[in-house]
Amino acid sequence: MEKNQVRTRFAPSPTGYLHIGGLRTALYSYLYAKKTGGKFILRIEDTDQNRLVADSIDNILKTMKEAGLFYDEGPDVGGDYGPYIQSQRKNEYLKYAKILIEKGGAYYCFCSKERLENLPDANGARRYDKHCLSLSKEEVQKRIESGEPYVIRQNMPTEGISSYTDAVFGEISVKNEELEDNILIKSDGMPTYNFANVIDDHLMGINVVMRGTEYLTSTPKYNLLYDAFEWERPLYIHMPPIMRDKEHKLSKRDGAASYEDLIEKGYIKEAIINYIALLGWSPKNDKEKMSFEEMQQLFSIEGINRSPAIFDEIKLKWLNGLYIKEMDADKFLQLATPYLDKSKAAGKYDYTKLAKLIQGRVEALTEIADKVNFLEEFDNYDINLFENAKQKSSIDSAKKYLPKIISALTDLKQWDNTALYTVLTSLAANEGVKNSSILWTTRVAISGKESTPGGATELADLLGKEKALKRLNFSLNLLGKE
Ligand code: GLU
Secondary structure, eight states: OOTTOOEEEEOOOOSSSOBHHHHHHHHHHHHHHHHTTOEEEEOBOOOOGGGOOTTHHHHHHHHHHHTTOOOSBBTTTBOTTOOOBGGGGHHHHHHHHHHHHHTTSEEEEOOOHHHHHTSOEETTEEOOOOGGGGOOHHHHHHHHHTTOOOEEEEOOOSSSEEEEEETTTEEEEEEGGGOOOOEEEOTTSOBOHHHHHHHHHHHTTOOEEEEEGGGTTTHHHHHHHHHHHTOOOOEEEEEOOEESSSSOBOOGGGTOOBHHHHHHTTOOHHHHHHHHHTSSBOOTTOOOOOOHHHHHHHOOGGGBOSSOEEOOHHHHHHHHHHHHHHSOHHHHHHHHHHHHHTSTTTTTSOHHHHHHHHGGGOSSGGGHHHHTGGGSOOSOOOGGGGOBTTTTBOHHHHHHHHHHHHHHHHHOSSOSHHHHHHHHHHHHHHHTOOHHHHHHHHHHHHHOSSOOSSOHHHHHHHHOHHHHHHHHHHHHHHHHTO
């Protein structure tokens, strides 16, 4: 390990999909490591065996890579400080717990469930009373040898104050008398988060810990562990909570969005990452749309806010729309194809032309199907759509010009956007009317819709001569019935 090199980590528990909060921790830790020329480490915290969800680890690894958050060390990429999955490090924790006991920072506890349940209730909390702290070494030895189940608890000081300085929230202090003697090693031999996070952060050389504010006030307990081992404390950077609205935290329970959910909703990964970066951080110049590279340059701890961030899907959508509009046509075509495959266009129309028509008109990929619904056959529509004063079109003008439009187009040999435009605008010139008058009539007659992505000639080009003429004739008929 290079001296003074920043080492950050993302330490998810594999309890399901990667949610927004987790993704933000991962992103900020990644950005900070990259910005400082440091390393970013992924560690899986699976010591709470009851909360494990099958396939979560694979899902986390996959999502991290998909989102572009490549870790320098981790379960599947290895590194000098592995294993990177806590359940595979069980012996390590017990070893350090025993060292801590020798140092007086922890002790064995054999108290039964019944005894714990009957501890005095102080304002709704039953605090452990250090009952087993007074057991002699010999007695402890005897009880362990006889196979009695035990846990190992942290021996908290009972007076004084513990403080540290968080890089975002400043000085945090707690009275030691408020700290309970937490369990460090459970009766199944597994460590709790309270212990494992410290041991692993130290053994993995993590010197910058970034995580949510839910850990802000328990960090003094972790610092007492660092101090007892005489290890250097890391720098702490706690991030503000992410809220659903002003009052409610975005929680897994109310369906907090995961990376997969957002992808499913038609957001693209660059926009998701960009938006998540803004949840609790802003660059000095207040720029909102930033490439991943720019974020790495602009990221700074000073830009992290203390106030809660509100997850605003409307803003995400807006940003997503910008990304879509500004991406190159080939990339959009590639992203749009699976959506076109499930739309009215499926296999029947030229995707390149369609993609070009809709690229600037969708904010989420899921809107694509709806945008191309003008391709769907229609058997009726409101002919008042021809009435449009601004476009110099009316039902009467449509009745007059539609037969001429049909005849001009029937004669057209080369069926493409340019040729169609030339024919229709020459017709307008011959008739002495504005182009819009002919083009609006054609567009409505060909689509039966008030608005379509693309104008008359683009739609006609896309549909092809046969279909376009069939629709125009149908509309002529419809107008005739009036
Ligand atoms: N495993 C913890 C969680 O998922 C990690 C907290 C931390 O970053 O220390 O909340």
